[in-house]
Amino acid sequence: MKKIGFLSFGHWSPSEHSQARSAADVLHQSIDLAVAAEELGVDGAYFRVHHFARQAASPFPLLAAIGARTSEIEIGTGVIDMRYENPLYMAEDAGAADLISAGRLQLGVSRGSPEQVIDGWRLFGHNPAPGETDADMARRHTEAFLKVLGGEGFAQPNPRPMFPNPPGLLRIEPHSEGLRDRIWWGSGSNATAVWAAELGMNLQSSTLKDDETGEPLHVQQRKQIEAYREAYRKAGHTRQPRVSVSRSIFALTDDLDRAYFGRDRNSRDQVGMLDDTTRAVFGRSYAAEPEELVKLLRDDEAIQAADTLLLTIPNQLGVDYNAHLLESILTHVAPELGWR
Structure with missing residues (x-):
């Protein structure tokens, strides 16, 4: 068995060809797709977070809304840029969303990706400490976030x-037991x-x-x-860890599928530069x-090695079509690979 989820970047565009033309469209359609995905038997609904872009951001209201509308599907992120986050306030938001969903939050965090603006985290009030890089700051924020999720008191009452306060030092509330074990790092x-x-x-x-070895992505990931x-x-650590990989996978089952994605039949890995400093595959x-x-x-060696597969979706094609894409994978592909 392999868990299968979808990963949405939450793009919107005023183009007449887009079914998601505003932020409101993306938010409402994301909730509807998570509900439809749960009905299909999809295991997870995950959302990317980008700031200053016409894409999904501010994930906790969306995750809480999905948690209130569903009962089984995992809800999560892939990933939250920790350069922008206040760890204590984030712990409050995460605890609330996890409690609303009855413990289904799977929260992906990371250093983030190339940005829409210059040093956007500074505009959010965050600055690296002397001698730190922005990546160091993201890891420091993450360690602080993990610590407060443990639930121990640290604030003097x-x-x-x-x-009236309970005895002893106070912790962040609301606290959701077990959430600390459901934090993922996007590496x-x-x-x-x-x-x-x-x-x-x-x-x-x-x-x-x-790109650390020049090998195909799936080999490097494995x-x-x-x-x-x-x-x-x-x-x-004694808990069994979980590992996910993301992929763009499209089963071509009808003419519309072939019109949208037939050109990707001969797709290959590509190598490029991130931030003009890092060679990436x-x-x-x-x-x-x-x-x-x-x-x-x-x-694909990485897919075989992972316990969770996140399918990136073209969210601007609408809820019904994306539900069709997910159903095609679950029906025609997953059983043949032993995932269902």
Whole structure:
């Protein structure tokens, strides 16, 4: 069995060809798609977070709304840019969303990706400490977030509070027990995967990563997953960790599928530069008739190594069509691979 979720970037565009023409469209359609996905048997509804863009941001209201409309599907992010986050306020939001969903939150966090604006985190009031990079600041915010999610008191109570306090130091409220074990780190390198393992986080590996060996993405990711699991074991954690990989996968079952994605049949990995400093490998898309798609996916070493697969979706094509794409994978592909 492999868990299968969808990952939406939440794009919107005023174009007449888009079914998501505003932020309101994206939010309402995201809720509707999560409901439809749960009915189909999809395991997770995940959302990317980008600031200053016509894409999904401010994830907790959306996650809470989905949690209130559904009962089984996991809800999460892939990923929240921790350079922008106040760890204590984020812990309050995350605790509330997790309680609303009865413990179904799977929260992906990371250093983030190339931005729409220059040093946007500074506009949110966050600045690296002396000697820190923005990536260092993201990891520092993450460690603070993980610590307060543990639920231990750390704040000195006011001797004359407005409301009576429990004894001892106070913790962040609302606290959701178990959420600390459902935090994922979106890792773009082997080194940060090892760091995430040492802190006891789960691992998310995207459709791109640092090109550290020149090998295909799926091979590099498989080695990254192996390094992560070995580091997790050496750190002495007893909980079984989870690992997800993201892929663009389209089963071509009708003429509309072929019109939209038939051109991706011969897709290949691409190599490019991130931030003018980092060489990265961008993963191919998979688009083929179901029988051929099964053969292609069997050869993807990272998918085989992961316990969770996140399917990136073209959200601007609307709820009904994206539900069709998900149903095609669940019906025609997953059973042949032993995932269902």
